[in-house]
Amino acid sequence: MTTGFTVRDALYDFCRRTGMTTVFGNPGSTELRMLRGFPDDFTYVLALQESVAVAAAAGHALGTGRAVLVSLHSAGGVGHSLGAVFNAYRDRVPLVIIAGQQNRALLQTRPFLGADEPATFPRPYVKWSRQPERGEDVPAALAEAYRVAMTPPRGPVFLSVPEDDWDLPAEPVAERTVHTGFTASPEALREVADALNAAANPVLVVGSGVDDEGAMPVVTRLAERTGAPVWISPLSGRSGFPEDHRLFRGFLPPVRDQVRARLEGHDVILVLGAPVFTYHVHNENPGPVVPEGSRLFHLDCDPVQTAWAPVGTSVLTTIQAGVSGLLDLVDEAERPAPEPRERLAAPPATDPLDAGLVFESLRELMPADAIVVEEVPSYRDDFHARFPISRSGGFLTTGSGALGWGLPLGVGRALAAGPGERVVSLIGDGSMMYSIQALWTAAQHNAPMTVIVLNNHGYGAVKALGRRIQIPAVPGCDIRDLDFVQVAAGLGVPGRRVDEAAALKAALAEGLSHEGPFLLDVGVAGDESAMYEPWAR
Numbered sequence: 001m002t003t004g005f006t007v008r009d010a011l012y013d014f015c016r017r018t019g020m021t022t023v024f025g026n027p028g029s030t031e032l033r034m035l036r037g038f039p040d041d042f043t044y045v046l047a048l049q050e051s052v053a054v055a056a057a058a059g060h061a062l063g064t065g066r067a068v069l070v071s072l073h074s075a076g077g078v079g080h081s082l083g084a085v086f087n088a089y090r091d092r093v094p095l096v097i098i099a100g101q102q103n104r105a106l107l108q109t110r111p112f113l114g115a116d117e118p119a120t121f122p123r124p125y126v127k128w129s130r131q132p133e134r135g136e137d138v139p140a141a142l143a144e145a146y147r148v149a150m151t152p153p154r155g156p157v158f159l160s161v162p163e164d165d166w167d168l169p170a171e172p173v174a175e176r177t178v179h180t181g182f183t184a185s186p187e188a189l190r191e192v193a194d195a196l197n198a199a200a201n202p203v204l205v206v207g208s209g210v211d212d213e214g215a216m217p218v219v220t221r222l223a224e225r226t227g228a229p230v231w232i233s234p235l236s237g238r239s240g241f242p243e244d245h246r247l248f249r250g251f252l253p254p255v256r257d258q259v260r261a262r263l264e265g266h267d268v269i270l271v272l273g274a275p276v277f278t279y280h281v282h283n284e285n286p287g288p289v290v291p292e293g294s295r296l297f298h299l300d301c302d303p304v305q306t307a308w309a310p311v312g313t314s315v316l317t318t319i320q321a322g323v324s325g326l327l328d329l330v331d332e333a334e335r336p337a338p339e340p341r342e343r344l345a346a347p348p349a350t351d352p353l354d355a356g357l358v359f360e361s362l363r364e365l366m367p368a369d370a371i372v373v374e375e376v377p378s379y380r381d382d383f384h385a386r387f388p389i390s391r392s393g394g395f396l397t398t399g400s401g402a403l404g405w406g407l408p409l410g411v412g413r414a415l416a417a418g419p420g421e422r423v424v425s426l427i428g429d430g431s432m433m434y435s436i437q438a439l440w441t442a443a444q445h446n447a448p449m450t451v452i453v454l455n456n457h458g459y460g461a462v463k464a465l466g467r468r469i470q471i472p473a474v475p476g477c478d479i480r481d482l483d484f485v486q487v488a489a490g491l492g493v494p495g496r497r498v499d500e501a502a503a504l505k506a507a508l509a510e511g512l513s514h515e516g517p518f519l520l521d522v523g524v525a526g527d528e529s530a531m532y533e534p535w536a537r
Contacts, residue, residue: 010173020066024060033163063371068095068412074113100160104162135161183318204226205270207232231249238397275305351500358452372424374395426452
Protein backbone atom coordinates (compact mmCIF):
# COMPACT_ATOMS: atom_id res chain seq x y z
CA MET A 1 0.00 0.00 0.00
CA THR A 2 1.34 3.43 -0.94
CA THR A 3 1.88 5.34 2.31
CA GLY A 4 -0.68 8.12 2.79
CA PHE A 5 -2.18 7.55 -0.68
CA THR A 6 -5.99 7.68 -0.65
CA VAL A 7 -8.89 6.90 -2.95
CA ARG A 8 -9.12 10.64 -3.60
CA ASP A 9 -5.43 10.73 -4.57
CA ALA A 10 -6.03 7.80 -6.93
CA LEU A 11 -8.90 9.72 -8.57
CA TYR A 12 -6.84 12.82 -9.30
CA ASP A 13 -3.80 10.81 -10.36
CA PHE A 14 -5.88 8.82 -12.86
CA CYS A 15 -7.70 11.91 -14.16
CA ARG A 16 -4.38 13.67 -14.66
CA ARG A 17 -3.04 10.74 -16.69
CA THR A 18 -6.15 10.57 -18.90
CA GLY A 19 -6.50 14.31 -19.47
CA MET A 20 -9.66 14.71 -17.36
CA THR A 21 -8.41 17.79 -15.54
CA THR A 22 -11.39 20.03 -16.29
CA VAL A 23 -14.23 19.03 -13.96
CA PHE A 24 -17.81 20.19 -14.49
CA GLY A 25 -20.19 20.14 -11.56
CA ASN A 26 -22.42 21.65 -8.95
CA PRO A 27 -21.05 20.71 -5.51
CA GLY A 28 -23.01 19.45 -2.53
CA SER A 29 -22.39 17.95 0.88
CA THR A 30 -21.68 14.40 -0.30
CA GLU A 31 -18.92 15.60 -2.64
CA LEU A 32 -16.98 17.68 -0.11
CA ARG A 33 -14.47 14.96 0.77
CA MET A 34 -13.79 14.31 -2.91
CA LEU A 35 -13.03 18.01 -3.43
CA ARG A 36 -10.72 18.37 -0.43
CA GLY A 37 -7.33 19.67 -1.57
CA PHE A 38 -8.55 20.21 -5.13
CA PRO A 39 -5.37 20.14 -7.27
CA ASP A 40 -3.95 23.41 -8.58
CA ASP A 41 -3.52 21.94 -12.06
CA PHE A 42 -7.26 21.10 -12.31
CA THR A 43 -10.09 23.45 -13.28
CA TYR A 44 -13.52 23.23 -11.66
CA VAL A 45 -16.24 24.63 -13.95
CA LEU A 46 -19.23 25.53 -11.83
CA ALA A 47 -22.66 25.18 -13.39
CA LEU A 48 -25.70 26.49 -11.56
CA GLN A 49 -27.79 23.39 -12.24
CA GLU A 50 -26.79 19.78 -12.83
CA SER A 51 -28.24 19.39 -16.34
CA VAL A 52 -26.14 22.40 -17.34
CA ALA A 53 -23.04 20.74 -15.88
CA VAL A 54 -23.61 17.56 -17.91
CA ALA A 55 -24.37 19.37 -21.18
CA ALA A 56 -21.43 21.76 -20.80
CA ALA A 57 -19.15 18.80 -20.09
CA ALA A 58 -20.47 17.19 -23.26
CA GLY A 59 -19.58 20.25 -25.30
CA HIS A 60 -16.09 20.18 -23.84
CA ALA A 61 -15.73 16.46 -24.61
CA LEU A 62 -16.80 16.98 -28.21
CA GLY A 63 -14.32 19.84 -28.54
CA THR A 64 -11.35 17.98 -27.06
CA GLY A 65 -12.17 14.44 -28.22
CA ARG A 66 -11.59 13.19 -24.66
CA ALA A 67 -13.81 11.99 -21.85
CA VAL A 68 -14.73 14.63 -19.28
CA LEU A 69 -15.35 14.22 -15.55
CA VAL A 70 -18.71 15.41 -14.18
CA SER A 71 -19.47 15.71 -10.46
CA LEU A 72 -23.14 15.44 -9.43
CA HIS A 73 -24.80 15.69 -6.06
CA SER A 74 -26.39 12.49 -4.78
CA ALA A 75 -29.88 11.39 -5.86
CA GLY A 76 -31.39 14.85 -6.32
CA GLY A 77 -28.56 16.13 -8.49
CA VAL A 78 -28.59 13.01 -10.62
CA GLY A 79 -32.33 13.46 -11.07
CA HIS A 80 -31.84 17.05 -12.23
CA SER A 81 -29.25 15.93 -14.76
CA LEU A 82 -31.05 13.05 -16.44
CA GLY A 83 -32.40 14.93 -19.46
CA ALA A 84 -28.86 15.89 -20.37
CA VAL A 85 -27.55 12.39 -19.60
CA PHE A 86 -30.17 11.06 -22.03
CA ASN A 87 -28.87 13.42 -24.73
CA ALA A 88 -25.26 12.46 -24.05
CA TYR A 89 -26.12 8.77 -24.35
CA ARG A 90 -28.02 9.16 -27.61
CA ASP A 91 -25.33 11.46 -29.04
CA ARG A 92 -22.47 9.15 -27.97
CA VAL A 93 -20.59 11.65 -25.80
CA PRO A 94 -17.98 10.19 -23.40
CA LEU A 95 -18.64 11.47 -19.88
CA VAL A 96 -17.45 9.99 -16.59
CA ILE A 97 -20.15 10.97 -14.10
CA ILE A 98 -19.38 10.63 -10.40
CA ALA A 99 -22.27 11.14 -7.99
CA GLY A 100 -21.87 11.69 -4.29
CA GLN A 101 -23.56 9.23 -1.94
CA GLN A 102 -24.18 9.33 1.79
CA ASN A 103 -21.81 7.66 4.26
CA ARG A 104 -21.88 3.86 3.98
CA ALA A 105 -22.78 3.47 7.67
CA LEU A 106 -25.89 5.61 7.10
CA LEU A 107 -27.20 3.89 3.99
CA GLN A 108 -29.25 1.25 5.82
CA THR A 109 -31.21 4.07 7.51
CA ARG A 110 -32.30 5.58 4.15
CA PRO A 111 -30.71 8.93 5.01
CA PHE A 112 -31.41 12.42 3.77
CA LEU A 113 -29.97 12.82 0.23
CA GLY A 114 -29.15 9.12 -0.02
CA ALA A 115 -29.72 7.23 -3.27
CA ASP A 116 -31.53 3.93 -2.63
CA GLU A 117 -30.44 2.17 -5.83
CA PRO A 118 -27.81 4.49 -7.29
CA ALA A 119 -26.55 2.16 -10.01
CA THR A 120 -30.03 1.67 -11.48
CA PHE A 121 -31.16 5.32 -11.28
CA PRO A 122 -29.55 6.61 -14.53
CA ARG A 123 -30.15 3.42 -16.52
CA PRO A 124 -30.77 2.73 -19.37
CA TYR A 125 -29.13 5.99 -20.52
CA VAL A 126 -25.61 5.22 -19.40
CA LYS A 127 -23.31 2.56 -20.81
CA TRP A 128 -22.14 1.38 -17.39
CA SER A 129 -23.10 2.17 -13.77
CA ARG A 130 -21.91 0.98 -10.40
CA GLN A 131 -21.49 1.71 -6.71
CA PRO A 132 -18.51 -0.43 -5.60
CA GLU A 133 -19.07 -2.80 -2.70
CA ARG A 134 -15.94 -1.52 -0.96
CA GLY A 135 -14.40 1.91 -0.93
CA GLU A 136 -11.02 0.43 -1.79
CA ASP A 137 -12.51 -0.69 -5.14
CA VAL A 138 -13.39 2.85 -6.28
CA PRO A 139 -10.13 3.54 -8.22
CA ALA A 140 -10.42 0.32 -10.25
CA ALA A 141 -14.09 1.03 -10.93
CA LEU A 142 -13.23 4.55 -12.06
CA ALA A 143 -10.65 3.21 -14.51
CA GLU A 144 -13.11 0.66 -15.87
CA ALA A 145 -15.76 3.37 -16.24
CA TYR A 146 -13.36 5.55 -18.23
CA ARG A 147 -12.43 2.72 -20.57
CA VAL A 148 -16.10 1.90 -21.20
CA ALA A 149 -16.90 5.57 -21.88
CA MET A 150 -14.15 5.78 -24.49
CA THR A 151 -14.91 2.47 -26.22
CA PRO A 152 -17.08 2.80 -29.37
CA PRO A 153 -19.89 3.58 -29.27
CA ARG A 154 -18.68 6.16 -26.77
CA GLY A 155 -21.07 7.47 -24.14
CA PRO A 156 -21.69 8.43 -20.50
CA VAL A 157 -20.89 6.17 -17.56
CA PHE A 158 -21.92 6.52 -13.92
CA LEU A 159 -20.10 5.88 -10.65
CA SER A 160 -21.72 6.41 -7.23
CA VAL A 161 -19.20 6.95 -4.41
CA PRO A 162 -20.15 7.12 -0.71
CA GLU A 163 -18.55 10.17 0.87
CA ASP A 164 -16.43 8.25 3.39
CA ASP A 165 -14.71 6.26 0.63
CA TRP A 166 -12.49 9.14 -0.44
CA ASP A 167 -10.28 9.08 2.66
CA LEU A 168 -9.58 5.33 2.55
CA PRO A 169 -6.09 4.10 1.64
CA ALA A 170 -5.63 2.99 -1.97
CA GLU A 171 -3.10 2.10 -4.63
CA PRO A 172 -2.68 4.08 -7.87
CA VAL A 173 -4.52 2.69 -10.88
CA ALA A 174 -2.22 0.52 -12.97
CA GLU A 175 -1.16 1.87 -16.36
CA ARG A 176 -3.17 0.31 -19.19
CA THR A 177 -3.73 0.92 -22.90
CA VAL A 178 -6.90 -0.06 -24.77
CA HIS A 179 -7.01 0.22 -28.56
CA THR A 180 -10.68 0.63 -29.41
CA GLY A 181 -10.88 0.72 -33.20
CA PHE A 182 -12.21 -2.47 -34.80
CA THR A 183 -13.50 -3.65 -38.13
CA ALA A 184 -15.60 -6.44 -39.59
CA SER A 185 -14.38 -9.61 -41.25
CA PRO A 186 -13.05 -9.32 -44.81
CA GLU A 187 -16.01 -11.42 -45.97
CA ALA A 188 -18.53 -8.95 -44.52
CA LEU A 189 -16.83 -5.93 -46.11
CA ARG A 190 -16.54 -7.81 -49.41
CA GLU A 191 -20.31 -8.41 -49.40
CA VAL A 192 -20.95 -4.67 -49.01
CA ALA A 193 -18.34 -3.76 -51.61
CA ASP A 194 -19.73 -6.26 -54.14
CA ALA A 195 -23.19 -4.74 -53.69
CA LEU A 196 -21.82 -1.23 -54.30
CA ASN A 197 -19.83 -2.37 -57.34
CA ALA A 198 -22.89 -4.04 -58.87
CA ALA A 199 -25.34 -1.25 -57.98
CA ALA A 200 -27.02 0.75 -60.69
CA ASN A 201 -27.82 3.67 -58.41
CA PRO A 202 -26.40 3.49 -54.85
CA VAL A 203 -26.96 6.10 -52.12
CA LEU A 204 -25.24 6.84 -48.80
CA VAL A 205 -26.96 7.88 -45.57
CA VAL A 206 -24.52 9.20 -42.95
CA GLY A 207 -25.09 9.82 -39.26
CA SER A 208 -23.34 11.40 -36.31
CA GLY A 209 -21.10 8.34 -35.92
CA VAL A 210 -19.15 9.58 -38.95
CA ASP A 211 -18.33 12.94 -37.38
CA ASP A 212 -17.77 11.31 -33.98
CA GLU A 213 -14.86 9.33 -35.42
CA GLY A 214 -13.54 12.10 -37.67
CA ALA A 215 -14.37 9.85 -40.62
CA MET A 216 -15.75 12.55 -42.92
CA PRO A 217 -12.70 12.44 -45.26
CA VAL A 218 -12.93 8.68 -45.90
CA VAL A 219 -16.72 8.82 -46.29
CA THR A 220 -16.31 11.65 -48.80
CA ARG A 221 -13.82 9.55 -50.76
CA LEU A 222 -16.26 6.61 -50.76
CA ALA A 223 -19.07 8.81 -52.06
CA GLU A 224 -16.84 10.22 -54.81
CA ARG A 225 -15.54 6.79 -55.80
CA THR A 226 -19.04 5.32 -56.08
CA GLY A 227 -20.68 8.49 -57.40
CA ALA A 228 -23.39 7.98 -54.79
CA PRO A 229 -25.49 10.89 -53.56
CA VAL A 230 -25.41 11.45 -49.81
CA TRP A 231 -28.12 12.22 -47.26
CA ILE A 232 -27.72 13.00 -43.55
CA SER A 233 -29.76 10.62 -41.40
CA PRO A 234 -32.93 11.88 -39.69
CA LEU A 235 -32.35 14.03 -36.58
CA SER A 236 -28.59 13.53 -36.61
CA GLY A 237 -26.78 15.24 -33.75
CA ARG A 238 -23.92 16.21 -36.04
CA SER A 239 -23.17 16.48 -39.72
CA GLY A 240 -20.98 13.85 -41.38
CA PHE A 241 -20.53 15.04 -44.94
CA PRO A 242 -19.57 18.42 -46.46
CA GLU A 243 -22.94 19.99 -47.19
CA ASP A 244 -21.60 22.14 -50.00
CA HIS A 245 -20.40 19.05 -51.91
CA ARG A 246 -21.95 18.30 -55.30
CA LEU A 247 -23.11 14.86 -54.06
CA PHE A 248 -24.88 16.15 -50.95
CA ARG A 249 -28.67 15.95 -51.12
CA GLY A 250 -29.85 17.17 -47.72
CA PHE A 251 -31.22 15.98 -44.39
CA LEU A 252 -33.71 13.12 -44.30
CA PRO A 253 -36.89 14.02 -42.39
CA PRO A 254 -37.92 11.77 -39.48
CA VAL A 255 -41.07 10.54 -41.23
CA ARG A 256 -41.08 7.06 -42.73
CA ASP A 257 -42.89 7.73 -46.00
CA GLN A 258 -40.77 10.85 -46.65
CA VAL A 259 -37.52 8.94 -46.00
CA ARG A 260 -38.66 6.22 -48.37
CA ALA A 261 -39.66 8.77 -51.03
CA ARG A 262 -36.19 10.34 -50.98
CA LEU A 263 -34.51 6.96 -51.28
CA GLU A 264 -36.78 5.81 -54.11
CA GLY A 265 -34.90 4.59 -57.18
CA HIS A 266 -31.75 3.59 -55.30
CA ASP A 267 -31.09 -0.13 -55.48
CA VAL A 268 -28.38 -0.14 -52.78
CA ILE A 269 -28.62 2.00 -49.62
CA LEU A 270 -25.54 2.20 -47.38
CA VAL A 271 -26.16 3.65 -43.90
CA LEU A 272 -23.02 4.75 -42.01
CA GLY A 273 -22.95 5.53 -38.28
CA ALA A 274 -26.70 6.08 -37.90
CA PRO A 275 -29.82 4.23 -36.78
CA VAL A 276 -32.08 2.75 -39.44
CA PHE A 277 -33.98 5.12 -39.05
CA THR A 278 -35.01 7.67 -36.38
CA TYR A 279 -38.65 8.77 -36.76
CA HIS A 280 -40.58 11.51 -34.98
CA VAL A 281 -43.94 11.52 -36.75
CA HIS A 282 -46.15 8.45 -37.22
CA ASN A 283 -48.06 7.79 -40.42
CA GLU A 284 -51.30 5.84 -40.27
CA ASN A 285 -50.04 3.64 -43.12
CA PRO A 286 -46.27 4.04 -42.92
CA GLY A 287 -45.35 1.32 -45.41
CA PRO A 288 -41.95 -0.38 -45.62
CA VAL A 289 -38.74 1.16 -44.25
CA VAL A 290 -37.03 1.28 -47.65
CA PRO A 291 -38.37 1.29 -51.21
CA GLU A 292 -39.44 -2.00 -52.76
CA GLY A 293 -36.46 -3.71 -54.38
CA SER A 294 -33.80 -1.74 -52.48
CA ARG A 295 -31.05 -3.54 -50.56
CA LEU A 296 -29.90 -1.84 -47.34
CA PHE A 297 -26.47 -2.25 -45.76
CA HIS A 298 -25.62 -0.73 -42.39
CA LEU A 299 -22.19 -0.06 -40.84
CA ASP A 300 -22.03 0.98 -37.19
CA CYS A 301 -19.94 0.42 -34.06
CA ASP A 302 -22.95 -0.11 -31.79
CA PRO A 303 -24.03 -3.76 -31.37
CA VAL A 304 -27.40 -2.59 -30.07
CA GLN A 305 -28.09 -0.59 -33.23
CA THR A 306 -26.89 -3.33 -35.53
CA ALA A 307 -29.09 -5.88 -33.74
CA TRP A 308 -32.12 -3.58 -33.67
CA ALA A 309 -32.03 -2.41 -37.32
CA PRO A 310 -35.32 -3.67 -38.84
CA VAL A 311 -34.12 -4.33 -42.39
CA GLY A 312 -31.04 -5.12 -44.39
CA THR A 313 -27.56 -6.38 -43.54
CA SER A 314 -25.70 -4.80 -40.62
CA VAL A 315 -21.94 -4.90 -40.20
CA LEU A 316 -20.44 -4.22 -36.79
CA THR A 317 -17.40 -1.98 -37.26
CA THR A 318 -16.05 1.41 -36.37
CA ILE A 319 -16.73 3.75 -39.28
CA GLN A 320 -13.15 4.84 -39.91
CA ALA A 321 -11.92 1.25 -40.13
CA GLY A 322 -14.92 -0.10 -42.02
CA VAL A 323 -15.04 2.59 -44.69
CA SER A 324 -11.26 2.47 -45.11
CA GLY A 325 -11.64 -1.26 -45.76
CA LEU A 326 -14.38 -0.61 -48.31
CA LEU A 327 -12.15 1.84 -50.17
CA ASP A 328 -9.72 -1.02 -50.81
CA LEU A 329 -12.52 -3.07 -52.39
CA VAL A 330 -14.81 -0.63 -54.19
CA ASP A 331 -14.25 0.15 -57.86
CA GLU A 332 -14.19 3.65 -59.33
CA ALA A 333 -17.63 4.30 -60.82
CA GLU A 334 -18.56 6.68 -63.59
CA ARG A 335 -21.99 7.91 -62.66
CA PRO A 336 -23.40 11.29 -63.60
CA ALA A 337 -23.55 13.78 -60.75
CA PRO A 338 -27.04 14.37 -59.40
CA GLU A 339 -28.92 17.47 -60.42
CA PRO A 340 -27.91 20.51 -58.33
CA ARG A 341 -30.07 20.98 -55.26
CA GLU A 342 -32.89 23.45 -55.60
CA ARG A 343 -31.93 26.70 -53.87
CA LEU A 344 -34.44 28.31 -51.58
CA ALA A 345 -35.63 31.74 -52.59
CA ALA A 346 -33.93 34.66 -50.89
CA PRO A 347 -35.73 35.44 -47.63
CA PRO A 348 -37.62 38.72 -47.41
CA ALA A 349 -36.15 41.61 -45.43
CA THR A 350 -39.36 42.14 -43.48
CA ASP A 351 -40.29 42.98 -39.91
CA PRO A 352 -40.72 40.86 -37.88
CA LEU A 353 -37.63 39.14 -39.17
CA ASP A 354 -37.77 36.01 -41.29
CA ALA A 355 -35.60 33.31 -39.66
CA GLY A 356 -34.12 32.55 -43.08
CA LEU A 357 -32.74 36.08 -43.25
CA VAL A 358 -30.99 35.50 -39.92
CA PHE A 359 -29.41 32.29 -41.20
CA GLU A 360 -28.22 33.74 -44.49
CA SER A 361 -26.90 36.91 -42.85
CA LEU A 362 -25.07 34.84 -40.25
CA ARG A 363 -23.57 32.63 -42.94
CA GLU A 364 -22.27 35.74 -44.72
CA LEU A 365 -20.67 37.24 -41.62
CA MET A 366 -19.55 34.27 -39.54
CA PRO A 367 -15.83 33.44 -39.30
CA ALA A 368 -14.85 30.41 -41.38
CA ASP A 369 -13.62 28.41 -38.39
CA ALA A 370 -16.61 29.11 -36.12
CA ILE A 371 -18.62 26.21 -34.69
CA VAL A 372 -22.41 26.26 -34.91
CA VAL A 373 -24.45 24.80 -32.06
CA GLU A 374 -28.13 24.64 -32.97
CA GLU A 375 -31.28 24.13 -30.92
CA VAL A 376 -34.06 25.79 -32.91
CA PRO A 377 -36.52 22.96 -33.65
CA SER A 378 -39.05 25.31 -35.28
CA TYR A 379 -36.56 26.41 -37.94
CA ARG A 380 -34.23 23.41 -38.24
CA ASP A 381 -35.19 22.55 -41.81
CA ASP A 382 -34.76 26.14 -42.95
CA PHE A 383 -31.41 26.38 -41.19
CA HIS A 384 -30.02 23.26 -42.87
CA ALA A 385 -31.26 24.40 -46.26
CA ARG A 386 -29.58 27.81 -45.98
CA PHE A 387 -26.47 27.13 -43.91
CA PRO A 388 -24.34 24.24 -45.25
CA ILE A 389 -21.78 22.81 -42.85
CA SER A 390 -18.58 21.95 -44.65
CA ARG A 391 -16.10 20.70 -42.07
CA SER A 392 -15.88 17.97 -39.48
CA GLY A 393 -16.75 19.16 -35.99
CA GLY A 394 -18.29 22.39 -37.29
CA PHE A 395 -21.84 21.63 -36.22
CA LEU A 396 -23.46 20.29 -33.05
CA THR A 397 -27.10 19.79 -32.13
CA THR A 398 -29.14 17.19 -30.27
CA GLY A 399 -30.19 14.00 -31.96
CA SER A 400 -32.48 13.05 -29.09
CA GLY A 401 -34.71 16.08 -28.62
CA ALA A 402 -34.53 16.79 -24.88
CA LEU A 403 -34.55 20.60 -24.76
CA GLY A 404 -32.03 22.64 -22.80
CA TRP A 405 -29.00 20.89 -24.29
CA GLY A 406 -27.89 23.44 -26.87
CA LEU A 407 -26.91 26.45 -24.73
CA PRO A 408 -24.70 24.65 -22.17
CA LEU A 409 -23.35 22.40 -24.94
CA GLY A 410 -22.19 25.57 -26.67
CA VAL A 411 -20.65 26.90 -23.46
CA GLY A 412 -18.65 23.73 -22.94
CA ARG A 413 -17.55 23.68 -26.57
CA ALA A 414 -16.47 27.33 -26.28
CA LEU A 415 -14.38 26.48 -23.20
CA ALA A 416 -12.55 23.92 -25.37
CA ALA A 417 -12.07 26.37 -28.25
CA GLY A 418 -8.68 26.71 -29.86
CA PRO A 419 -7.01 30.07 -30.55
CA GLY A 420 -9.35 32.32 -32.52
CA GLU A 421 -12.23 29.82 -32.53
CA ARG A 422 -15.72 31.10 -31.76
CA VAL A 423 -18.93 29.22 -31.02
CA VAL A 424 -22.25 30.49 -32.37
CA SER A 425 -25.25 29.08 -30.51
CA LEU A 426 -28.61 29.36 -32.26
CA ILE A 427 -31.24 28.79 -29.58
CA GLY A 428 -35.01 29.04 -29.61
CA ASP A 429 -36.68 31.11 -26.91
CA GLY A 430 -38.40 28.02 -25.52
CA SER A 431 -35.17 26.02 -25.44
CA MET A 432 -33.31 28.93 -23.86
CA MET A 433 -35.34 28.88 -20.66
CA TYR A 434 -34.49 25.26 -19.87
CA SER A 435 -30.86 26.06 -19.12
CA ILE A 436 -30.37 29.83 -19.15
CA GLN A 437 -28.12 29.49 -16.07
CA ALA A 438 -25.40 28.42 -18.52
CA LEU A 439 -24.90 32.09 -19.42
CA TRP A 440 -23.43 32.68 -15.96
CA THR A 441 -20.82 29.95 -16.54
CA ALA A 442 -20.00 31.47 -19.94
CA ALA A 443 -19.50 34.88 -18.32
CA GLN A 444 -17.29 33.52 -15.53
CA HIS A 445 -14.92 31.96 -18.06
CA ASN A 446 -15.21 34.67 -20.73
CA ALA A 447 -16.24 31.97 -23.20
CA PRO A 448 -15.77 32.97 -26.86
CA MET A 449 -19.38 32.53 -27.97
CA THR A 450 -22.27 34.39 -29.53
CA VAL A 451 -25.74 33.32 -28.42
CA ILE A 452 -28.52 34.12 -30.90
CA VAL A 453 -32.00 33.63 -29.48
CA LEU A 454 -34.60 33.18 -32.22
CA ASN A 455 -37.55 34.59 -30.33
CA ASN A 456 -40.96 33.71 -31.78
CA HIS A 457 -42.68 33.95 -28.38
CA GLY A 458 -43.57 30.30 -28.06
CA TYR A 459 -42.97 26.62 -28.64
CA GLY A 460 -43.22 26.87 -32.42
CA ALA A 461 -42.20 23.27 -33.06
CA VAL A 462 -45.01 21.96 -30.87
CA LYS A 463 -47.50 24.23 -32.62
CA ALA A 464 -46.31 23.02 -36.03
CA LEU A 465 -46.59 19.37 -35.07
CA GLY A 466 -50.06 20.08 -33.69
CA ARG A 467 -51.14 21.53 -37.01
CA ARG A 468 -49.76 18.47 -38.75
CA ILE A 469 -52.17 16.22 -36.83
CA GLN A 470 -55.11 18.63 -37.05
CA ILE A 471 -54.75 20.27 -33.62
CA PRO A 472 -54.79 23.94 -34.66
CA ALA A 473 -54.60 25.39 -31.13
CA VAL A 474 -52.28 23.64 -28.64
CA PRO A 475 -52.55 25.04 -25.09
CA GLY A 476 -49.46 26.11 -23.17
CA CYS A 477 -47.35 27.00 -26.20
CA ASP A 478 -47.20 30.80 -25.93
CA ILE A 479 -44.27 32.45 -24.13
CA ARG A 480 -44.54 36.19 -23.64
CA ASP A 481 -42.84 38.96 -21.66
CA LEU A 482 -39.35 37.46 -21.53
CA ASP A 483 -36.52 39.98 -21.79
CA PHE A 484 -33.47 37.89 -22.62
CA VAL A 485 -31.15 40.89 -22.78
CA GLN A 486 -31.93 41.87 -19.20
CA VAL A 487 -31.70 38.27 -17.97
CA ALA A 488 -28.35 37.84 -19.72
CA ALA A 489 -27.06 41.10 -18.21
CA GLY A 490 -28.05 39.84 -14.77
CA LEU A 491 -25.95 36.74 -15.41
CA GLY A 492 -22.96 38.77 -16.63
CA VAL A 493 -23.43 38.56 -20.42
CA PRO A 494 -23.97 41.73 -22.48
CA GLY A 495 -26.43 41.75 -25.34
CA ARG A 496 -28.93 43.61 -27.47
CA ARG A 497 -32.41 43.17 -28.91
CA VAL A 498 -32.97 43.09 -32.69
CA ASP A 499 -36.43 43.51 -34.20
CA GLU A 500 -35.74 45.13 -37.56
CA ALA A 501 -34.15 43.67 -40.67
CA ALA A 502 -32.22 46.90 -41.22
CA ALA A 503 -30.39 46.45 -37.90
CA LEU A 504 -29.65 42.72 -38.23
CA LYS A 505 -26.21 42.69 -39.86
CA ALA A 506 -24.77 45.36 -37.61
CA ALA A 507 -26.02 43.47 -34.56
CA LEU A 508 -24.56 40.18 -35.83
CA ALA A 509 -21.22 41.85 -36.52
CA GLU A 510 -21.16 43.25 -32.99
CA GLY A 511 -22.03 39.90 -31.45
CA LEU A 512 -19.47 37.98 -33.49
CA SER A 513 -16.62 40.40 -32.77
CA HIS A 514 -17.20 40.68 -29.01
CA GLU A 515 -14.29 39.24 -27.03
CA GLY A 516 -16.34 37.09 -24.63
CA PRO A 517 -19.95 35.90 -24.59
CA PHE A 518 -22.59 38.10 -26.19
CA LEU A 519 -26.33 37.56 -26.61
CA LEU A 520 -28.63 38.71 -29.40
CA ASP A 521 -32.37 38.47 -28.77
CA VAL A 522 -33.76 38.39 -32.31
CA GLY A 523 -37.50 38.76 -32.80
CA VAL A 524 -38.58 36.43 -35.62
CA ALA A 525 -41.90 35.69 -37.27
CA GLY A 526 -43.67 32.55 -36.11
CA ASP A 527 -43.20 29.54 -38.37
CA GLU A 528 -46.65 28.72 -39.73
CA SER A 529 -45.48 25.87 -41.94
CA ALA A 530 -45.70 22.22 -40.99
CA MET A 531 -42.52 20.56 -39.77
CA TYR A 532 -40.70 18.02 -41.90
CA GLU A 533 -42.26 19.08 -45.18
CA PRO A 534 -39.97 18.62 -48.18
CA TRP A 535 -37.37 21.39 -48.57
CA ALA A 536 -34.66 19.58 -50.49
CA ARG A 537 -34.83 17.35 -53.54
